[in-house]
Amino acid sequence: MNTHTESRYVTAFGRSLVVASVLSALLVILKEKSEATMNLMKAATGHHWITHGITVLLVFAVLGFVLAKLRPTDSTVTALNGVAVAVVTATAVSGLILAGFFLWP
Numbered sequence: 001m002n003t004h005t006e007s008r009y010v011t012a013f014g015r016s017l018v019v020a021s022v023l024s025a026l027l028v029i030l031k032e033k034s035e036a037t038m039n040l041m042k043a044a045t046g047h048h049w050i051t052h053g054i055t056v057l058l059v060f061a062v063l064g065f066v067l068a069k070l071r072p073t074d075s076t077v078t079a080l081n082g083v084a085v086a087v088v089t090a091t092a093v094s095g096l097i098l099a100g101f102f103l104w105p
Helices: 003-033 035-045 048-069 076-103
Strands: none
Touching (some): 003 035, 003 076
């Protein structure tokens, strides 16, 4: 692979990670708030966490490959720096979403 192709995949899967991270946090809340969702996820694979993991991994993989096929619009360095900031931010936001949900009275 050449550097351009590698950076395109790094950028695409970095952006996909941002979406998957926030999706995972929101899915936890959805399962906790909706018994029907929890039961559906349990029925799908035998345990809700298995379904949760499969869902998040599928979103990550499919979105990553789709984004990698799109034509990049920004420079490599700019894109990689932006993705790095987005990944850190999304991870922190996902953690705050979960902490807020479980710790807020």
